[in-house]
Amino acid sequence: MTEKKVKLQSLSGMNDVLPKDQPFLKKIQKSIEGTTSYYNFQKIEVPVLEYAEVFSKAAGDTSDIVEKEMYSFRTKGGDLICLRPEFTPGVVRSYIEHGMHNLPQPVKVWASGPCFRHDRPQKGRYRQFFQASLEALGDKSPSIDGQIIQMSYDVLKDLGFKNISIQVNSIGDNECRPYFKKILVGYFKSKRGSLCHDCQRRLKENPLRILDCKEEKCQQVKAGAPQTVDHLCQLCHAHFKQVLEFLDELELPYVINPYLVRGLDYYTKTVFEISEKSEIGMVYGALASGGRYDGLVKLLGGRDTPACGVGIGISRIMELMMEKEMKTEKKPAEGPKIFLAQLGEMAKRKSMKLFEEFRDEKIPVAESFSKDSLRSQLSAANKMGVRWVLIFGQREALEGFITLRDMESGAQSEITLDKVVQEMKNKVKS
């Protein structure tokens, strides 16, 4: 029989986060946890799976999103369900389902975990990726917009990013946006011939998107285009002005980007994107982006509830940190400083017991019980960068002591067995 060797591989666009990369992930999570806890955002867990409707309703039928880019499939029972492509609609669903409008408003929550999009994978765009999402529901005040931008900025600053750029814009609401769209479409129609092929199509499907087309010829056309900020209704205008005043007060390095828009309809008023510029001024993809979604709660069947949030792209941040070789926790601080080496059956049994005694004292100790030769154990200890090796063999076991080897100097000494834990405790401290 010939055995067919099937090579297993991960699904397209799905990555492992290997042990060596965990410190990055951990650092990012810690930063987010610290920030959210300081600002009193509470953790919420929402399911990875939801009815597809939760997301498709939110996204609307404006784009390819539903049919092309959601990870959706049918259950055995025939329900159309979907792996979450982002957190916001799930959080909103939860807010509605649990009657959180009865809680003191605003409800400030944050969630974190894997999300899924059925895109063609690209750098910084994978089918499974980690995101954190901060949401403030039931708050119409511009101060919350400012606070959320501040928090996003804080997280990135904590992580060591130095050239953070914040772009903000306001895209109005149901009052003024339809009106603005008309003006915009009117303008672009008059210049139709100068638009790229895609934008001629966008003119019908999603005219706001023409504003961030990268084509040279569209750039020129849009330079003369009407800007959202000039066509906001009174309320939106006042709101945006106040948001900017907060940002000024907070001394955040923001710029207004009149071309910044969102693809989905539920967004209202403030939108922002935060990215990191490289030394040569190149901008990496957005590391965090968000804005107001005053219409979403109602859209999903709840009361009319203003809300604002941000999605923080953990995977992207991680990738960039690794690319820039940014610092994580110092390595030596992580690993144990003591290695327990054993020789012979009896000593091995006893050293497993000793290992537990160290554990009781919460002193980290490395071991390699599966190796027998002292040589390979010392070699292992060396690779781990451990300073102290406790050698426990036949001789030691019989006479009730243990040999301590200082890997830096090579000096060895003997410690009686009942004093080992205490003595090592002192060594590790110093």
Added chain:
RNA sequence: GCGGUCGUAGUGUAGUGGCCUAGCACAGCGCUCUGUGGCAGCGCUAGCGGGAGUUCGAAUCUCCUCGAUCGCCCCA
């Protein structure tokens, strides 16, 4: 979903139709050295992404497929 480029042990690579039973380096494991690490020597493990085809002969050419990457669409 569309287009370009790419795919050799864990990693980095050599190899451009027969000198390939696929070479090298690093890593891993082991031995020299059954109670002493870092050095050295020796050895072992492990690979042409997968499948079809062309050919006397394929890592090398063709097609399909899977994956990666870059760009487009879309972007929550």
